Amino acid sequence: MKAARLYAAGDIRVEEIEAPGPLVAGTVRLAVTAAGICGSDLHNFRTGQWITRSPSVAGHELAGVVMEVGTGVSAFSPGDTVVADSRVWCGECAACRSGRRNICDRLGFVGEVCDGGFAEEIVLPARLLVRYDPALDPAIAAMAEPLAVALHAIRRQAVPAGEPVLIIGCGPIGGLAALLLSRLHTGPLLVCDNNRARSERVAQVTGATQVTLDPASLHAALGEQALRYALDATGQRDVLKRAIACLQGGGSLTLVGITHGNIDLDPNVLVEREIALMGCHAFRDELPEAVAMLPEMATSLARLIDREIAIEDIPAAYERLLAGSAAGLKTIVRIAQAEQLS
Secondary structure (H helix, E strand, O other), X not given: OEEEEEEEXXXXXXXXXXXXXXXXXXXXXXXXXXXXXXXXXXXXXXXXXXXXXXXXXXXXXXXXXXXXXOOOOOOOOOOOEEEEOOEEOOOXXXXXXXXXXXXXXXXXXXXXXXXXXXXXXXXXXXXXXXXXXXXXXXXXXXXXXXXXXXXXXXXXXXXOOOOOXXXXXXXXXXXXXXXXXXXXXXXXXXXXXXXXXXXXXXXXXXXXXEOOOOHHHHXXXXXXXXXXXXXXXXXXHHHHHHHHHHOOOOOEEEEOXXXXXXXXXXXXXXXXXXXXXXXXXXXXXXXXXXXXXXXXXXXXXXXXEEEEEOHHHHHHHHHHHHOOOOOOOEEEEEOOOHHHOO
């Protein structure tokens, strides 16, 4: 089968490899129909930070059709359309026992600790699968995982009703957070991104106001209304400091972007202005809820897709996305169509 495998930082190759072997108990074989390229895929390609096995089929945002189930699997049958939970958790540590699998002591991710979704087939534990409506376009279904990440972030930040909130970075997570806030939050919604075309698309889809990350632009958008809440999806160190400088006291800055390197930060700024700095990692139990939201959000989600590509195009897509030239949020890899899987 065809697959895109990560060997080392800067080294991803599209190859013909053997399909996954016989199933073991509790696992399911999927024909992958669509997969999304995530910012963490790009980070791992750029830095090699999470390479624990080489080579490994990359990709953790995926939709597929069940081809075969292993012994002990009763929740799924061949032909079911499913999305995959990206998290591989132990189920035994204190975090897992408390329901916080996203901070499992031994947490890994599909595409890192096991082969991922940039392939024609994948075998995963049945516990990672969530069924979705087969009438839904697989490209939309593949966005369930990042939608769950965005949902977890805005739920964790819990911006009070009526308060303005700023989304910094209109990539996949920032853009999806803006989309969710446009539906779930009652206050003014602001977005900013150095990629003007991308922030403009998010603003068009969500009704948000485009701003730049400086006090003058924020004042022009809000007047005398204070900005206390922001979500950073860029992971850029200079953005973090500028965002804190733009916030009024008593709110929070939520971080969902993956950062390269450390930051020089005076914690007294947080103390004296009572600004909470909040990290968000993956998601807890939001994936089934995100899947349930997909049908009513499908039209908006489709408008946020940058382009659709084939497996062969993944290395070039990585380079294009790292160069910051995408006008949309999400690049989707189309792999197999459900009607071809009979």
